[in-house]
Structures are given as structure tokens and as C-alpha cells.
Amino acid sequence: MGRYKRTLGLKNRDFDYHEEDYRFPPKPDSYYDVKEKGMCRWCGDIINDDRGIRNMRASWHPRCSDEYLMLYNTSHIRKYIRKRDYGECAHCGDYDSRFHVDHIKPLYEQKDVPSHQIDLSYWDERNLQTLCRKCHKEKTKHDMERLREIKKNDIST
Numbered sequence: 628m629g630r631y632k633r634t635l636g637l638k639n640r641d642f643d644y645h646e647e648d649y650r651f652p653p654k655p656d657s658y659y660d661v662k663e664k665g666m667c668r669w670c671g672d673i674i675n676d677d678r679g680i681r682n683m684r685a686s687w688h689p690r691c692s693d694e695y696l697m698l699y700n701t702s703h704i705r706k707y708i709r710k711r712d713y714g715e716c717a718h719c720g721d722y723d724s725r726f727h728v729d730h731i732k733p734l735y736e737q738k739d740v741p742s743h744q745i746d747l748s749y750w751d752e753r754n755l756q757t758l759c760r761k762c763h764k765e766k767t768k769h770d771m772e773r774l775r776e777i778k779k780n781d782i783s784t
Contacts, residue, residue: 649734649735649737649739649740651698652745653742653745657670664685665683666686697752708752708756712757714757717762718758718759718766719762721759723759726759727757727759727760728756730755733773
């Protein structure tokens with residue numbers, strides 16, 4: 628069976644996952660609609676091998692698998708960002724072995740946004756930065772103050 632549970636043809640779109648938890652983007656329709664081997668669950672295209680013949684043993688293109696992992700697998704994201712930034716804080720430049728991965732544009736901005744209007748750049752690697760614990764705490768404090776202001780302005784209007 629391997630490392631991951633096989634779910635091809637078993638997943639149903641009961642609800643839009645983004646509505647339940649805004650920290651993850653919605654999955655494409657092909658993730659749920661592909662019911663046969665040889666079609667990519669991410670992009671929905673046919674997967675061909677090196678000879679141009681449909682690969683009936685695969686369910687993902689390698690590039691699509693990487694893209695999926697960068698969006699939904701937090702340990703994969705942390706390893707990638709650690710390798711990219713060497714564990715150095717983007718604000719103060721200090722090295723922290725217990726670094727935090729932070730979204731530059733905060734994800735709460737995508738909360739309550741309908742699935743068809745979501746900006747996927749919020750989950751892109753270019754929106755991720757390494758911060759030490761001290762700088763992450765300060766940035767989160769600033770983000771929460773901004774969020775309170777936004778909510779306060781929404782209530783008063």
C-alpha cells in the first residue's frame with residue numbers, strides 16, 4: 628500500500644473544504660472526479676510515460692504531486708522552506724533551529740471568500756517566509772491588530 632492511503636475514486640465532494648478551514652485552499656474538481664488510473668487527480672490530464680503511452684499505474688503527474696504537497700502537506704512545506712531559507716529569520720537574520728514558517732500575506736484575508744474568487748497566491752511558496760519565534764510573535768501581534776481594525780470597521784458600517 629505504501630506511505631499514503633489510496634483514495635482514488637473514494638473521495639466525494641460533500642462540501643468545499645475551504646469553507647470549513649480557510650487555512651487550506653479548495654481542491655480542484657479533478658481531485659474528486661477522476662475515477663480511473665492514468666488521469667492526474669490534480670490537473671485532470673492523461674498521464675503518459677516516456678514513450679507517449681498512457682501510464683495506467685499513475686494517478687499524479689510528478690509536477691502536480693509536488694504542487695499538491697506544497698499546498699496541503701505541512702511537513703513537506705517546512706522542509707522545503709528550511710532548505711530554501713537555511714533557517715534564517717527573514718526580519719532579523721538570526722538562525723533559529725525551531726523556526727516558524729509564516730505567511731507574508733495572512734491567510735485570514737481569504738476567510739469567507741467564495742471558492743471561485745480565492746487568490747491561490749496566498750498558499751504559494753513566495754508568500755512563505757522563515758521567522759524566528761520572537762519576530763513571528765511580533766508579526767502575528769501586528770496582523771491581529773490589523774484584523775481587529777478590519778472587523779471593527781465592518782461592524783461600524
